[in-house]
Amino acid sequence: MNSLLIVGTGLIGASTGLALKAAGFSGRITGFDLSAAELLIAHESGAIDEVVSTREAATEAARRSDVVLLAVPVFAILDWMTILAPVLKPGQLVTDTGSTKVQIADVARRLFPGVAGPRFLPGHPMAGKESGGAAIAEAGLYQGAVWIFTPVDAESTAEETAWREWMSAIGTKVMDLEPARHDQLLAWVSHLPQMVSTALSALLEDTFGDDPDLRAIGGRALREMTRLGSSPYSMWRDVAMTNTAPLANSLLALEQRLQHLREHLRTPELREEFQRANKFREPR
Amino acid sequence: MNSLLIVGTGLIGASTGLALKAAGFSGRITGFDLSAAELLIAHESGAIDEVVSTREAATEAARRSDVVLLAVPVFAILDWMTILAPVLKPGQLVTDTGSTKVQIADVARRLFPGVAGPRFLPGHPMAGKESGGAAIAEAGLYQGAVWIFTPVDAESTAEETAWREWMSAIGTKVMDLEPARHDQLLAWVSHLPQMVSTALSALLEDTFGDDPDLRAIGGRALREMTRLGSSPYSMWRDVAMTNTAPLANSLLALEQRLQHLREHLRTPELREEFQRANKFREPR
Incomplete structure (x- = not known):
């Protein structure tokens, strides 16, 4: 070259x-x-x-x-x-x-x-x-x-x-x-995190606007979860348009998981979810 | 002292x-x-x-x-x-x-x-x-x-x-x-991010298990979104039990926002969501 x-x-x-x-x-x-x-x-x-x-x-x-x-x-x-x-x-x-x-x-x-x-x-x-x-x-x-x-x-x-x-x-x-496996994996490791960050940032904007307390209190967890909220629509529109079904599937799965967790905030099932999450984060 | x-x-x-x-x-x-x-x-x-x-x-x-x-x-x-x-x-x-x-x-x-x-x-x-x-x-x-x-x-x-x-x-x-305002704000800036990270980590564990490709490809976005998946149940059980309603409300709001975004992956509403998210992330 x-x-x-x-x-x-x-x-x-x-x-x-x-x-x-x-x-x-x-x-x-x-x-x-x-x-x-x-x-x-x-x-x-x-x-x-x-x-x-x-x-x-x-x-x-x-x-x-x-x-x-x-x-x-x-x-x-x-x-x-x-x-x-x-x-x-x-x-x-x-x-x-x-x-x-x-x-x-x-x-x-x-x-x-x-x-x-x-x-x-x-x-x-x-x-x-x-x-x-x-x-x-x-x-x-x-x-x-x-x-x-x-x-x-x-x-x-x-x-x-x-x-x-x-x-x-x-x-x-x-x-x-393989191209299809790439798009499937990326829906989970990249496109889903982007959409969660966009949705959470937009929700916080609507719910709290300029509230200084929210920003004063928010620490690393909030910063990490909303960092990708800065990402430009111009790039992500093309991702959403060209990987719609895998991305929609991963979003739906997370919605269901959040609902499940919400319905079990006071039951032992919450422990099961934390244990599964802990396992994902363990070194392999 | x-x-x-x-x-x-x-x-x-x-x-x-x-x-x-x-x-x-x-x-x-x-x-x-x-x-x-x-x-x-x-x-x-x-x-x-x-x-x-x-x-x-x-x-x-x-x-x-x-x-x-x-x-x-x-x-x-x-x-x-x-x-x-x-x-x-x-x-x-x-x-x-x-x-x-x-x-x-x-x-x-x-x-x-x-x-x-x-x-x-x-x-x-x-x-x-x-x-x-x-x-x-x-x-x-x-x-x-x-x-x-x-x-x-x-x-x-x-x-x-x-x-x-x-x-x-x-x-x-x-x-x-005020105590109630503390718990309300914390439901958004801390407890919701924790539960999203736990839900996403547990979902990925169930969906991908030991798949080495997922871990090879996952970059900063995945690391940030799942970092809190390591958090111990022992501490978060008490949070879920003592702040149940504010946390359930923030979870439900995010579920609805993700659903909205999922239903608009191919419409101009996606741009609106990115713009709201961008606004949240702007310096105030």
């Missing part, structure tokens, strides 16, 4: 650029973002070497790049797949960082069907923050994190192997999953 | 002893705990100067102490109030660290009724960890935390004023609340 185009130079895209540089990547990194401000910050931080500022210029830059990384919300990834599939050539690789993988893998199978054309490797780094933006990008964001791939092709090309190796080089643990 | 008895030398009691010593308290601190191990650790760490190892000896030690701190679960606090009220004298102060305050304040009004006898000042430090024990006690546990009092008497005695000043000296922000 000698040249990389990063589409979306926010927290995830810019951190990938910074991490690659820190790991010794000496090729050229071009960046594109719909926001001129994000693009400028990513350029000034050194996450990208050069900028392109229109979709057309980004498409041209993609033609000249060994690898294109789509680090934008899921629907924008799907749009870029449609734009890039007809204009790229065999030997080029497109990969992404999208939060859900079933729809992206389906489109990849259709638009990037094997050896005769460019390849698509769906990916998803398990790292992030409750807010976004190139200004809070870090070279170390992925240190120790898992970078999941949900490959649609049985065999890796040289470009795919190179990209996987770079993701290891920046400190991630690379892991392969 | 020249002498203090700490009943319950776990995380909260031992940390209070350590914090007082670090803040310059030079009086004698006696400790009692049903667990000989906890008592030994607290003694060896210097949180307490001497130990008493039976309830009878603790009651005798209480007679000789200016202040008695009850740092045990709520029902044990209520038991100790019943034991101590008849044997203490005017000028002596009993205070506590219990997680709920309505029942304790009610019992205090009945058993410690004013100037003719010993006084009771209900208290609750907003600090702790998901697990307990003297081994993880820290002199700095209360730095920057709020220490709530729900006084049952209109005027402070000299001992109450001294105790409040020591709680400031160890780094806490002292705050007074």
Whole structure:
């Protein structure tokens, strides 16, 4: 890999650029973002070497790049797949960082069907923050994190192997999953926590508004439970739209569990629930 | 205050002893705990100067102490109030660290009724960890935390004023609340987060058990949301039993909010919920 185009130079895209540089990547990194401000910050931080500022210029830059990384919300990834599939050539690789993988893998199978054309490797780094933006990008964001791939092709090309190796080089643990299993697991470990945090934050806003006592008293438990309440709708809309059924199932299961616990606040069943929870938290 | 008895030398009691010593308290601190191990650790760490190892000896030690701190679960606090009220004298102060305050304040009004006898000042430090024990006690546990009092008497005695000043000296922000308002607010900022974390942890235990993928993928969001799943039933049983209605109300409200969100994963109402949540998280 000698040249990389990063589409979306926010927290995830810019951190990938910074991490690659820190790991010794000496090729050229071009960046594109719909926001001129994000693009400028990513350029000034050194996450990208050069900028392109229109979709057309980004498409041209993609033609000249060994690898294109789509680090934008899921629907924008799907749009870029449609734009890039007809204009790229065999030997080029497109990969992404999208939060859900079933729809992206389906489109990849259709638009990037094997050896005769460019390849698509769906990916998803398990790292992030409750807010976004190139200004809070870090070279170390992925240190120790898992970078999941949900490959649609049985065999890796040289470009795919190179990209996987770079993701290891920046400190991630690379892991392969089936797209449907990815979306199922993520519904539980990421999407459900997000929705609980959003629901609790919105409920507290409606119930307490500016009440200073609530904020004075609230400690670590409240901070942790509502931290993701800061997350932007723009990203999570795409997650909710592309992983609706698994997310709805996990939400319903938690609602039922909370109801069960509420109905047993004064019975020995509460102890059973605490014991199951304690067991989940034990080291395995 | 020249002498203090700490009943319950776990995380909260031992940390209070350590914090007082670090803040310059030079009086004698006696400790009692049903667990000989906890008592030994607290003694060896210097949180307490001497130990008493039976309830009878603790009651005798209480007679000789200016202040008695009850740092045990709520029902044990209520038991100790019943034991101590008849044997203490005017000028002596009993205070506590219990997680709920309505029942304790009610019992205090009945058993410690004013100037003719010993006084009771209900208290609750907003600090702790998901697990307990003297081994993880820290002199700095209360730095920057709020220490709530729900006084049952209109005027402070000299001992109450001294105790409040020591709680400031160890780094806490002292705050007074009505007992009912305390329990209402705590239902939201502490008891609800605990029950959500317990319910989610127990649900994940049942759904995934030992599945290594779940644990490999789970990041900060999962860790934060399930951290309190480690909390012991022994303490939370008393909270659930003594704050049942406020906690049940907050649980029901969250269940309804999660249901609402689940039914609107694909509608613009999801944006409204994210905006309300974002607003809650904005600095005020």
